[in-house]
Amino acid sequence: MTxxxxxxxxxxxxxxxxxxxxxxxWLRYERRLSPANANASTDLxxxxxxIYSLLEDAKPAAIGVSFGGPVDASTGTVRLSHHVAGxxxxxxxxxxxxxxxxxxxVDNDANVAALGEHRFGAGQGYDSLFYITVSTGVGGGWIxxxxxxxxxxxxxxxxxxxxxxxxxxxxxCGKRGCVERLASGPYMAQNAREILENVDAPAASRSQSxxxxxxxxxxxxxxxxxxxxxxxxxxxxLLTGQLVAEAAAAGDDLAKEVLHKAAWxxxxxxxxxxxxxxxxxxxxxGGVTKxxxxxxxxxxxxxxxxxxxxxxxxxxxxxLGDDTPLWGxxxxxxxxxxxxxxx
Amino acid sequence: MTxxxxxxxxxxxxxxxxxxxxxxxWLRYERRLSPANANASTDLxxxxxxIYSLLEDAKPAAIGVSFGGPVDASTGTVRLSHHVAGxxxxxxxxxxxxxxxxxxxVDNDANVAALGEHRFGAGQGYDSLFYITVSTGVGGGWIxxxxxxxxxxxxxxxxxxxxxxxxxxxxxCGKRGCVERLASGPYMAQNAREILENVDAPAASRSQSxxxxxxxxxxxxxxxxxxxxxxxxxxxxLLTGQLVAEAAAAGDDLAKEVLHKAAWxxxxxxxxxxxxxxxxxxxxxGGVTKxxxxxxxxxxxxxxxxxxxxxxxxxxxxxLGDDTPLWGxxxxxxxxxxxxxxx
Numbered sequence: 001m002t003x004x005x006x007x008x009x010x011x012x013x014x015x016x017x018x019x020x021x022x023x024x025x026w027l028r029y030e031r032r033l034s035p036a037n038a039n040a041s042t043d044l045x046x047x048x049x050x051i052y053s054l055l056e057d058a059k060p061a062a063i064g065v066s067f068g069g070p071v072d073a074s075t076g077t078v079r080l081s082h083h084v085a086g087x088x089x090x091x092x093x094x095x096x097x098x099x100x101x102x103x104x105x106v107d108n109d110a111n112v113a114a115l116g117e118h119r120f121g122a123g124q125g126y127d128s129l130f131y132i133t134v135s136t137g138v139g140g141g142w143i144x145x146x147x148x149x150x151x152x153x154x155x156x157x158x159x160x161x162x163x164x165x166x167x168x169x170x171x172x173c174g175k176r177g178c179v180e181r182l183a184s185g186p187y188m189a190q191n192a193r194e195i196l197e198n199v200d201a202p203a204a205s206r207s208q209s210x211x212x213x214x215x216x217x218x219x220x221x222x223x224x225x226x227x228x229x230x231x232x233x234x235x236x237x238l239l240t241g242q243l244v245a246e247a248a249a250a251g252d253d254l255a256k257e258v259l260h261k262a263a264w265x266x267x268x269x270x271x272x273x274x275x276x277x278x279x280x281x282x283x284x285x286g287g288v289t290k291x292x293x294x295x296x297x298x299x300x301x302x303x304x305x306x307x308x309x310x311x312x313x314x315x316x317x318x319x320l321g322d323d324t325p326l327w328g329x330x331x332x333x334x335x336x337x338x339x340x341x342x343x
Numbered sequence: 344m345t346x347x348x349x350x351x352x353x354x355x356x357x358x359x360x361x362x363x364x365x366x367x368x369w370l371r372y373e374r375r376l377s378p379a380n381a382n383a384s385t386d387l388x389x390x391x392x393x394i395y396s397l398l399e400d401a402k403p404a405a406i407g408v409s410f411g412g413p414v415d416a417s418t419g420t421v422r423l424s425h426h427v428a429g430x431x432x433x434x435x436x437x438x439x440x441x442x443x444x445x446x447x448x449v450d451n452d453a454n455v456a457a458l459g460e461h462r463f464g465a466g467q468g469y470d471s472l473f474y475i476t477v478s479t480g481v482g483g484g485w486i487x488x489x490x491x492x493x494x495x496x497x498x499x500x501x502x503x504x505x506x507x508x509x510x511x512x513x514x515x516c517g518k519r520g521c522v523e524r525l526a527s528g529p530y531m532a533q534n535a536r537e538i539l540e541n542v543d544a545p546a547a548s549r550s551q552s553x554x555x556x557x558x559x560x561x562x563x564x565x566x567x568x569x570x571x572x573x574x575x576x577x578x579x580x581l582l583t584g585q586l587v588a589e590a591a592a593a594g595d596d597l598a599k600e601v602l603h604k605a606a607w608x609x610x611x612x613x614x615x616x617x618x619x620x621x622x623x624x625x626x627x628x629g630g631v632t633k634x635x636x637x638x639x640x641x642x643x644x645x646x647x648x649x650x651x652x653x654x655x656x657x658x659x660x661x662x663l664g665d666d667t668p669l670w671g672x673x674x675x676x677x678x679x680x681x682x683x684x685x686x
């Protein structure tokens with residue numbers, strides 16, 4: 001049996017697992033939360049202890065790493081972490097190769113997830129796909145010709161900051177109407193909060209830019225935001241994207257409006273990307289994609305309307321769930337060791 | 344000397360040329376306008392006569408073809424022409440291979456232009472680029488890893504129908520605010536005409552959706568549309584994209600507004616694509632890109648503002664000019680014959 005070691009530096013958590021090549025079942029699996037004052041050194045120390053605890057005397061044939069932040073995948077150097085201090089220019093691949101003497105592959109979590117879904121999940125058998133994670137942020141990773149496409153500077157996949165509505169709300173990046181500004185969980189919560197705080201204003205003032213389409217229309221019924229307010233006991237600081245989705249599923253019109261706008265933004269982004277790159281599949285993962293059938297219906301409908309009729313594609317759910325980074329890391333490890341080129 | 348035959352089925356014109364492998368100077372060159380009632384048969388007959396007139400007794404080593412319409416490049420079959428009847432499902436590669444007994448490559452004009460600029464023009468030495476033509480339509484072609492990327496169904500490159508402004512004017516495709524709707528020559532002319540026909544309306548009503556940015560602001564000066572009206576002797580049916588560009592260069596504020604909106608749309612599209620694919624270069628060709636420094640300044644500024652700060656790219660002018668399809672056809676021919684893989 002040939003062993004693979006998969007590592008996930010996830011920002012707030014660290015995970016490691018081992019698997020035999022060809023198997024889809026973890027041999028061993030360890031997970032820890034990053035401590036409150038984590039830095040790169042403490043993260044590396046914790047990961048090292050996880051690894052030695054997992055491996056005991058076994059020796060893996062390759063290591064794959066998913067890192068939650070920008071990585072130069074060609075050298076395996078972490079550029080920085082947005083969550084944990086001290087990760088600037090850490091040669092993670094080099095450190096692990098020196099310590100374990102085996103091939104190591106390192107990439108950012110979106111590219112790793114794309115590769116994981118391609119190899120083991122919803123992208124199996126598809127040579128071209130775009131993986132999109134819709135969670136606290138919105139990011140993506142490409143598979144083209146069966147291989148990761150990372151871009152000239154390793155920056156490809158940034159659907160999150162594609163401008164969808166130039167008259168939309170201002171994003172953290174400074175632009176207006178980015179996909180992330182409209183579709184990420186925290187921003188959905190913010191959008192709902194702003195509407196609730198301003199609930200007596202006429203509805204028309206709330207969506208100046210997006211034309212009143214089928215998906216954004218009011219359906220009448222439950223009073224705006226009633227259910228959503230109930231879920232947080234009127235404390236709007238407690239709103240989350242997940243609660244918006246729950247309220248929408250329970251029939252809350254205001255929550256539906258916010259959720260539909262997020263789905264609309266994702267759908268326009270996907271349709272634009274279908275026109276531009278014509279991949280076979282879009283694979284969507286992350287917390288927001290658990291928002292229910294209504295969300296998926298709008299995403300698919302808007303994507304289909306935005307793409308040219310001749311452009312075929314499917315929009316499907318990721319299937320690897322919470323283990324996406326680790327299964328992606330296995331795929332990266334297999335790429336890193338030329339012996340496994342055809343595994 | 345090894346001879347290459349390059350063919351261009353351009354919709355309204357047909358061209359053929361020969362060149363020796365390694366040379367950048369045409370040996371012979373012929374061009375004809377398509378007749379008014381052209382169909383696929385007459386186009387093929389004219390092209391055949393051009394070819395035999397060019398070749399005399401010489402025998403080329405490969406043929407490359409640029410076709411102005413959708414092509415299945417894997418089989419070299421034309422899907423249809425938007426300009427000339429009867430091209431549906433014509434196996435152009437097969438016809439030429441049967442007649443001349445040598446390798447033939449056929450692709451649509453945007454992919455061919457991308458390959459031509461990559462091999463002989465502004466894309467030399469760049470492994471990843473997106474070629475954009477801005478003319479009567481707006482289209483594009485990809486080079487990734489030094490090879491054409493055509494998409495799963497051969498439809499990649501459709502920047503023209505990327506939605507940039509969901510509250511913008513309605514495009515022929517049925518959507519609002521596509522790049523082509525805002526930036527193509529004929530639509531620029533239409534936008535100018537509509538403003539002139541409605542010139543007494545307050546300026547604010549003319550751009551409801553795009554925020555008043557630096558580029559769209561009025562500068563005062565010449566009265567709106569005066570120069571533009573003069574260029575067409577007040578006959579607004581004579582307006583063209585080129586005249587809009589000329590009037591803008593001469594200081595006409597209304598023409599500048601239309602041109603800047605086109606440049607803005609292209610810039611947003613380029614910035615979005617830079618975030619998504621991170622290519623090294625954007626190479627822009629086509630009549631609208633001759634609109635002058637002001638146009639280029641806005642395109643580059645908006646593209647830079649739209650892309651994330653970490654995403655590097657250049658926006659440059661195509662250099663092959665009117666011969667782009669034929670030089671691209673040479674590149675396609677070299678790809679079609681494995682002997683020239685390293686030429």
